Amino acid sequence: MSARLRVVRTARGVWVGWPGGAKFFGAERRDAAGGSAGSAEVRAPMTGRVVQVAVTPGATVRADDLLVILQAMKMEYRLTAPHPGTVERVLCAEGQMVDLGSTLVSLAPAPDAA
Amino acid sequence: MKVLIANRGEIALRIVTTLREMGIPSVAVHTQAESGAPHVERADESVALPGADGYLDAAALVAAARARKATAIHPGYGFLSQSPAFAEACAKAGLVFIGPSPEAMRLLGDKRSARGAAEACGVPVIPGASACDSLDDARRAAAQVGYPILIKAAGGGGGKGMRRVDAEGDLAAAFAAAGREAAAAFADARLLVEKCIAPARHVEVQILGDGKDAVALGERECSLQRRYQKVVEEAPSPGIGETTRQALLSDAARLARHAGYKSAGTVEFLVGPDGTHFFLEVNTRLQVEHPVTEWLTGLDIVAAQVLLAQGGALPAPPAPRGHAIETRLYAEDPHHGYLPSSGPIVALEWPQHPGLRIDAGIRAGSEVRPDFDPLLAKMIAWGADREQARRRLIEGLRDLTLLGVVTNQAFLIQVLESDDFRAARTFTTTLETTRWPEPPVPPEAAAAARRALASPAGTGEGDAGPADRYSPWARV
Numbered sequence: 038m039s040a041r042l043r044v045v046r047t048a049r050g051v052w053v054g055w056p057g058g059a060k061f062f063g064a065e066r067r068d069a070a071g072g073s074a075g076s077a078e079v080r081a082p083m084t085g086r087v088v089q090v091a092v093t094p095g096a097t098v099r100a101d102d103l104l105v106i107l108q109a110m111k112m113e114y115r116l117t118a119p120h121p122g123t124v125e126r127v128l129c130a131e132g133q134m135v136d137l138g139s140t141l142v143s144l145a146p147a148p149d150a151a
Numbered sequence: 152m153k154v155l156i157a158n159r160g161e162i163a164l165r166i167v168t169t170l171r172e173m174g175i176p177s178v179a180v181h182t183q184a185e186s187g188a189p190h191v192e193r194a195d196e197s198v199a200l201p202g203a204d205g206y207l208d209a210a211a212l213v214a215a216a217r218a219r220k221a222t223a224i225h226p227g228y229g230f231l232s233q234s235p236a237f238a239e240a241c242a243k244a245g246l247v248f249i250g251p252s253p254e255a256m257r258l259l260g261d262k263r264s265a266r267g268a269a270e271a272c273g274v275p276v277i278p279g280a281s282a283c284d285s286l287d288d289a290r291r292a293a294a295q296v297g298y299p300i301l302i303k304a305a306g307g308g309g310g311k312g313m314r315r316v317d318a319e320g321d322l323a324a325a326f327a328a329a330g331r332e333a334a335a336a337f338a339d340a341r342l343l344v345e346k347c348i349a350p351a352r353h354v355e356v357q358i359l360g361d362g363k364d365a366v367a368l369g370e371r372e373c374s375l376q377r378r379y380q381k382v383v384e385e386a387p388s389p390g391i392g393e394t395t396r397q398a399l400l401s402d403a404a405r406l407a408r409h410a411g412y413k414s415a416g417t418v419e420f421l422v423g424p425d426g427t428h429f430f431l432e433v434n435t436r437l438q439v440e441h442p443v444t445e446w447l448t449g450l451d452i453v454a455a456q457v458l459l460a461q462g463g464a465l466p467a468p469p470a471p472r473g474h475a476i477e478t479r480l481y482a483e484d485p486h487h488g489y490l491p492s493s494g495p496i497v498a499l500e501w502p503q504h505p506g507l508r509i510d511a512g513i514r515a516g517s518e519v520r521p522d523f524d525p526l527l528a529k530m531i532a533w534g535a536d537r538e539q540a541r542r543r544l545i546e547g548l549r550d551l552t553l554l555g556v557v558t559n560q561a562f563l564i565q566v567l568e569s570d571d572f573r574a575a576r577t578f579t580t581t582l583e584t585t586r587w588p589e590p591p592v593p594p595e596a597a598a599a600a601r602r603a604l605a606s607p608a609g610t611g612e613g614d615a616g617p618a619d620r621y622s623p624w625a626r627v
């Protein structure tokens with residue numbers, strides 16, 4: 038099968054376009070944020086502005102508790118805790134612009150969460 | 152006349168195009184970050200706006216117009232286009248506001264008073280109550296019209312402060328939440344209650360007025376929406392009969408006359424399953440989807456706005472010809488919660504097909520910024536009939552190359568190819584209630600990506616460099 042493709046390499050990965058569609062394929066990258074073993078990195082699903090940080094380091098959260106609200110292109114996105122745990126670090130501040138994929142909060146699992 | 156365009160992106164460019172054609176000098180405005188944007192380069196002059204508010208800073212816009220000796224301001228859509236205070240500030244500074252009078256904007260822009268105006272001139276409104284200042288008012292109104300109902304913010308739009316309530320038990324919580332949201336978003340907690348019409352089509356009428364008389368240029372079907380944002384628009388509406396069409400056109404023109412409407416505007420209606428129509432709201436401005444009507448009528452609606460602002464006569468509405476469909480190309484991922492996407496556009500090629508119009512605010516190298524609406528461009532196809540327009544639009548979308556941000560390109564094709572769209576079974580809930588599986592990546596595309604990732608990264612960093620630095624088309 039033959040199709041017209043368009044391939045553009047960027048620093049973060051590769052964009053491939055085909056008739057009627059396109060997709061970004063990210064390159065593997067090392068985790069810059071660190072954090073202890075087993076902790077979850079809550080990352081920005083889009084580039085945008087942090088409009089609210091709802092937690093502080095040391096806070097105990099339940100699953101689905103609000104961590105951060107991001108805003109981009111008039112849309113608000115609520116980032117919630119993927120599991121119960123303790124907030125290890127908060128790596129963003131209200132008003133700050135954050136990039137897609139950057140770690141906003143790191144969360145250590147609750148001791149009793151298997 | 153010399154016109155400052157208080158807007159950005161595709162609509163600012165589109166307005167400049169008409170002004171040039173009319174021999175009218177144009178002044179673009181921009182924020183610091185957008186100094187190199189296409190709309191800035193296309194205009195005769197440009198002014199940098201101070202501060203972070205940019206396109207929303209009425210005082211800065213008026214000052215810019217005066218500094219460049221502009222005599223009029225075109226507000227485009229969004230931003231300050233529906234602000235009576237901005238129209239008043241323009242008038243006070245001796246500038247012509249290309250749009251309706253502040254009085255007409257106030258009357259029709261507020262959902263409560265617009266509903267009253269519609270009732271006053273015999274335009275059917277959705278059963279409900281304009282004024283629900285207390286929970287008891289809302290409860291009475293809901294009991295009268297029957298559930299489900301919608302609670303709406305009188306001063307709002309875009310779905311903010313709006314709640315659907317299916318049963319009385321949920322009313323109190325929804326009423327409180329809608330009031331809070333409306334107060335936060337619009338500094339106006341006034342609410343109204345309307346019966347929820349479902350399934351409903353969204354059909355709107357393009358009007359032009361000269362302050363006394365008004366004409367209807369035709370309807371547009373805009374049922375396909377997500378979060379109250381339109382995605383596909385077309386004309387004529389495939390979902391209404393001739394009797395309904397004539398009723399919509401005459402109701403819209405009558406309301407515009409009643410309001411003393413001047414310039415271009417849109418009267419929106421909901422059409423219920425039995426063909427009954429109800430007044431929804433008025434957009435007192437040029438609308439995103441105006442090209443659909445332009446193509447059917449051959450009228451340039453921006454030129455008509457400029458002529459009407461100069462005191463010109465109302466054009467006679469031309470007989471519509473053929474069928475036009477518009478798709479909005481958004482920088483968002485419809486297959487993953489419509490998450491917006493920003494970044495540099497690293498490859499861009501527009502199709503050049505007969506019967507295709509593209510209104511775009513971007514070019515290769517443009518930076519799609521997270522601060523604005525995700526609209527990148529509109530692709531509009533015209534055909535002798537609906538099927539030809541549909542096929543042309545699909546072909547146009549297939550031949551579009553846009554890399555660097557995630558877009559809804561594949562989704563738009565999916566919608567246009569769906570059985571529901573082909574059969575015109577489209578309602579305001581269709582996009583949100585239909586499952587749209589993510590189309591698979593062609594295996595050869597995935598293979599090309601793997602090869603490119605395995606090779607050392609070149610200098611092709613997506614840093615808004617010139618497009619010809621990137622790989623050319625390749626055959627696989």
